[in-house]
Amino acid sequence: MISRTAVVTILLFLCAGLSVSPGFAQDAAATSGPPGTTAPPPGSTAPPPGATAAPPGATAAPGSARPADAFPKVPRDWGGFFRGTWPPGMYPMESQTKGFYFDWFGLIFVVGIAGLWVWTCGWVNDDAHSLKVRPEFWNGVLLVSGVFAIMLALVSPNFFVAFLAVAAGYGAPTGVYVTERNRRVPEASKVLTPRHLKTVFYRILARLGISMVSKEVRDTVSGPPIRLIGKSGKGAGEVDRSRQVETSRGYLAARELIYDAIMRRGTDLHLEPKEGEMSVRIRIDGVMHPAEPFDRATGDSIVNIFKVLSSMDITERRRPQDGSFRAEMEDREIDFRVATQGVQAGEKMSIRILDQSAGVKSLADLGLRKQLADGISDVIHQPHGMFLSCGPTGAGKSTTLYAALREIDAFENNIITIEDPVEYKAENVTQIEINTKANQTFATALRSVLRQDPDVVMIGEIRDGETAKIACQAANTGHMVFSTVHANDTTTALSRLIDLGVESFLLADSISAILGQRLVRKLCEDCKVAYKPSVDELQKAGLPAGKVEKFYRPPPADAPTCPSCNGIGYLGRIGVFELFVVTDRIRDLIREGSSLTAIKAEARKGGMLYMREEGLRLVVRGTTSLEELLRVVK
Secondary structure, three states: OOOHHHHHHHHHHHHHHHHHOOOOEOOHHHHOOOOOOOOOOOOOOOOOOOOOOOOOOEEOOOOOOOOEEOOOOOOHHHOOOOOOOOOOOOOOOHHHOOOOOEOHHHHHHHHHHHHHHHHHHHHHHHHHHHHOOOHHHHHHHHHHHHHHHHHHHHHOOOHHHHHHHHHHHHHHHHHHHHHHHHOOOOHHHOOOOHHHHHHHHHHHHHHOOOOOOOHHHHHHHOOOOOEEEOOOOOOOOOOOHHHHOOOOOOHHHHHHHHHHHHHOOEEEEEEEEEOOEEEEEEEEOOEEEEEEEEEHHHHHHHHHHHHHHOOOOOOOOOOOEEEEEEEEEOOEEEEEEEEEEEEOOEEEEEEEEEEHHHOOOOHHHHOOOHHHHHHHHHHHOOOOEEEEEEOOOOOOHHHHHHHHHOOOOOOOOOEEEEEOOOOOOOOOOEEEEOEHHHOEOHHHHHHHHOOOOOOEEEEOOOOOHHHHHHHHHHHHOOOEEEEEEOOOOHHHHHHHHHHOOOOHHHHHHHEEEEEEEEEEEEEOOOOOEEEOOOHHHHHHHOOOOOOOOOEEEOOOOOOOOOOOOOOOOEEEEEEEEEEEEOOHHHHHHHHOOOOHHHHHHHHHHOOOOOHHHHHHHHHHHOOOOHHHHHHHOO
């Protein structure tokens, strides 16, 4: 890493070379006599050029007018001896020596470019380290190219050549770095773009006290390009609570925190109070990662800001509360679900980030193999039945159901969803959000929805027996029902519904298929490392020895930091699925109350693969690691 002190030291040495550079000095002949003359002016006794003065005490040569060892006299017509530039009026050809020894314009240009180069080197060093964009390489390139450009400018014969040297040696490498770093950041973080230059212009005007822009633009200039909006920001006649916190302490820190979590692809944000500080953790790809903590006063202010935006009571710190707010960022809206809980050290807050732009568009985007995708497609296009997605919290169940809904023509079918909360917005789909305070639960909303002539009904989650029974009855009366249920695998989802009070015959007639799923992290394609698996690893995976030549895993801890994944080794997630299609034989087993073992054995005869078996396909292909698969799928 090259420090600013080292760069400034190099700059001082370069500036010292200005005294000997011909490029920005006046004609050097001005200090050695009139141009084109080889002899002193008439009447002078000065020796011709190249003659050496006689040493003191020397005697005059025979026939000479002065002793041979005498120094020559200084010609009076030359005005005496001067070191450097001749004073005005002293030099015989005064018109050729007017002005300073250096060209003022050229000198200011070189010194200004050198100062800009020093600042650029410092900015590139900080920016490249923060973005992991080859900092050592770009530090060296900027240092060498900058020194080369300034030295070439110093020795150039005219200003045009000096300008070309600076453009080639300083401007070109800087432009290449900006191009590379802009590819790795979102649009709002790019530099030297029209938007960035406009922001810099507004910022300069703001520092000068000139206000020529709207409040939204001033917010963008004074912080990250994100605007927090209160829950009731769009309701007619309602108060936008975001205006109540704009002048609060910590408002800018709250915006920066939300912006940073989104840029890091976070799905959850946790603010946890501790003695003396408010710790911050962000869930990225299903794993918690620490972030920079706040001091306790700032952290409490940020919590209060989010509570005000979510229409919560800021005076209540012991009772659990929940709410929501929104944010506008880069021409898109992002929803946030907020929940608080009183703890020993204060009040803990968790924020769920629902980025609409990150949603899955279709079943093909889920990463399903062709047989699974075709099986799911056959189920969801049935005229009636029930399709369930099961798994723990955060397994992507709602995302899968939305992808399935997008496979259905929303113009030809009446699609209604009942959710708590509405996670993704869908066009031409009626979406209902549960409101327990108004006594609108899944069961009451489902009864009302069935009177709205629906073709497809999506229930966010089956939590109680009443909702489960109504959903099964809806599936038996000509409706296609999509829903989720918390269960470890597909067969246990059946027992879960029976435990909720659904009769076996009703469940057997209504259920069409159950999809079990988990999300595993994908290995970073830029830094994953291949290795030969050991016998123990193959036994854990259930593979015969010698059948697989190599697995992949993240790089070791001492490896250079990968700029794509910031050294984590994983980038993004992919689903691991288990599709359980209910056949006629399985319906008979459910009606008879057979054991889950018998039902599972029958499903295996139909070609069902367990989630671990599906995940091993990803391990062998190098999509994920064996450690990650065993961490998620038991």
